[in-house]
Amino acid sequence: xxxxxxxxxxxxxxxxxxxxxxxxxxxxxxxxxxxxxxxxxxxxxxxxxxxxxxxxxxxxxxxxxxxxxxxxxxxxxxxxxxxxxxxxxxxxxxxxxxxxxxxxxxxxxxxxxxxxxxxxxxxxxxxxxxxxxxxxxxxxxxxxxxxxxxxxxxxxxxxxxxxxxxxxxxxxxxxxxxxxxxxxxxxxxxxxxxxxxxxxxxxxxxxxxxxxxxxxxxxxxxxxxxxxxxxxxxxxxxxxxxxxxxxxxxxxxxxxxxxxxxxxxxxxxxxxxxxxxxxxxxxxxxxxxxxxxxxxxxxxxxxxxxxxxxxxxxxx
Amino acid sequence: xxxxxxxxxxxxxxxxxxxxxxxxxxxxxxxxxxxxxxxxxxxxxxxxxxxxxxxxxxxxxxxxxxxxxxxxxxxxxxxxxxxxxxxxxxxxxxxxxxxxxxxxxxxxxxxxxxxxxxxxxxxxxxxxxxxxxxxxxxxxxxxxxxxxxxxxxxxxxxxxxxxxxxxxxxxxxxxxxxxxxxxxxxxxxxxxxxxxxxxxxx
Numbered sequence: 182x183x184x185x186x187x188x189x190x191x192x193x194x195x196x197x198x199x200x201x202x203x204x205x206x207x208x209x210x211x212x213x214x215x216x217x218x219x220x221x222x223x224x225x226x227x228x229x230x231x232x233x234x235x236x237x238x239x240x241x242x243x244x245x246x247x248x249x250x251x252x253x254x255x256x257x258x259x260x261x262x263x264x265x266x267x268x269x270x271x272x273x274x275x276x277x278x279x280x281x282x283x284x285x286x287x288x289x290x291x292x293x294x295x296x297x298x299x300x301x302x303x304x305x306x307x308x309x310x311x312x313x314x315x316x317x318x319x320x321x322x323x324x325x326x327x328x329x330x331x332x333x334x335x336x337x338x339x340x341x342x343x344x345x346x347x348x349x350x351x352x353x354x355x356x357x358x359x360x361x362x363x364x365x366x367x368x369x370x371x372x373x374x375x376x377x378x379x380x381x382x383x384x385x386x387x388x389x390x391x392x393x394x395x396x397x398x399x400x401x402x403x404x405x406x407x408x409x410x411x412x413x414x415x416x417x418x419x420x421x422x423x424x425x426x427x428x429x430x431x432x433x434x435x436x437x438x439x440x441x442x443x444x445x446x447x448x449x450x451x452x453x454x455x456x457x458x459x460x461x462x463x464x465x466x467x468x469x470x471x472x473x474x475x476x477x478x479x480x481x482x483x484x485x486x487x488x489x490x491x492x493x494x495x496x497x
Numbered sequence: 498x499x500x501x502x503x504x505x506x507x508x509x510x511x512x513x514x515x516x517x518x519x520x521x522x523x524x525x526x527x528x529x530x531x532x533x534x535x536x537x538x539x540x541x542x543x544x545x546x547x548x549x550x551x552x553x554x555x556x557x558x559x560x561x562x563x564x565x566x567x568x569x570x571x572x573x574x575x576x577x578x579x580x581x582x583x584x585x586x587x588x589x590x591x592x593x594x595x596x597x598x599x600x601x602x603x604x605x606x607x608x609x610x611x612x613x614x615x616x617x618x619x620x621x622x623x624x625x626x627x628x629x630x631x632x633x634x635x636x637x638x639x640x641x642x643x644x645x646x647x648x649x650x651x652x653x654x655x656x657x658x659x660x661x662x663x664x665x666x667x668x669x670x671x672x673x674x675x676x677x678x679x680x681x682x683x684x685x686x687x688x689x690x691x692x693x694x695x696x697x698x699x
Contacts, residue, residue: 248523251528262529467531
């Protein structure tokens with residue numbers, strides 16, 4: 182795969198100006214916190230979206246946008262699932278930059294634009310399975326994580342990737358409320374093994390449902406790892422660290438017996454306090470939405486080989 | 498009558514929300530309506546259970562034993578909410594599958610605790626009539642002391658269920674502890690008095 186060097190190839194040289202401008206418009210709209218940007222619906226994006234790589238034929242109904250944008254676990258804005266939609270509007274997402282450190286040839290602080298500009302966006306329809314046994318089907322818009330990571334030139338010692346969410350208590354009320362009554366620490370940290378991070382299904386998402394990400398869904402930049410429980414798909418990323426040792430991740434630190442580092446969706450390994458054998462596919466209905474949970478959330482064909490020979494009961 | 502309305506209000510509110518949700522209003526019950534219904538019913542179940550314990554304590558502490566007459570209604574409402582909570586859990590979250598219920602019961606400590614509390618409340622509700630009270634005589638008091646076990650199980654149910662925030666468990670736990678403590682205090686006081694009396698008699 183070609184590694185694009187920022188220093189030698191300027192995006193302006195390879196990107197037609199009209200496209201570049203419409204991207205600027207997209208970013209500007211994202212910053213304004215508006216939805217349904219015309220730029221996104223514009224032709225340039227449609228042309229750039231190939232028929233989803235690694236995306237299985239999807240006969241499952243999409244979760245309505247209103248549900249996916251109003252039922253979120255984003256503890257930075259409160260522990261109730263309706264809190265993020267109510268409190269995230271005050272978050273400043275422009276300017277936004279991501280610090281890249283650790284085992285990379287090109288560490289540094291990259292603006293959101295630096296990170297996104299060289300890439301084509303793709304639409305990926307993925308299942309999202311929360312560790313709390315509910316699930317959704319969401320059409321994400323993003324870029325393969327591996328393509329972004331390669332640009333930072335990981336060294337041979339980069340065995341893991343650690344991601345960190347923004348820590349800004351002034352705009353994230355849930356961070357102010359932590360302490361005695363809560364058992365997770367901020368900033369939120371998640372991580373992947375390098376081969377998981379390099380898997381083509383893992384993406385950095387910037388949009389969903391043909392629009393820029395709502396803030397409660399992790400704008401402007403979040404991870405989506407569809408074969409793992411939702412808490413692995415960290416939101417509001419401000420730091421990416423490549424490291425030789427397994428990152429200490431937030432939920433794992435908070436309750437190691439309940440939330441493993443791997444957190445692969447697995448109907449056979451129950452959470453100590455509830456079954457993971459089935460899930461409620463949230464579609465707004467009261468009944469009939471209980472379905473069986475599938476191994477690796479239905480992505481076993483694509484990802485099972487990452488874990489061959491591993492005892493998934495032990496490495497849950 | 499007022500008390501009846503107060504106890505019924507949360508159920509009426511839920512019915513209203515269910516009505517709105519069925520009519521397509523997403524705000525009414527959120528994206529996970531089943532979970533919201535179960536949670537609402539359970540929340541009011543434990544609140545009224547603790548309120549039931551509080552009625553006796555308040556009657557004692559304020560020296561107004563006539564208040565005790567409200568205890569049965571509050572207790573019965575607690576039972577109604579807990580029973581509806583279970584029905585909603587079974588019918589919606591467990592998909593009305595007996596296998597799912599049995600699986601949960603055998604594996605999930607919080608479901609065992611909650612189930613235990615419900616099982617205890619059934620005979621208490623059945624023997625809440627004056628006739629039963631007369632028939633059982635002093636055994637009635639003994640039987641109805643089981644409500645303390647139910648309260649402790651209900652608090653455990655909530656504590657074991659909590660994912661990250663233990664606020665609810667702390668609040669209900671300390672209220673239950675306070676009310677149970679009041680009873681222990683009364684019991685110690687009475688038995689001390691009894692001891693003094695028996696000493697004086699000797």
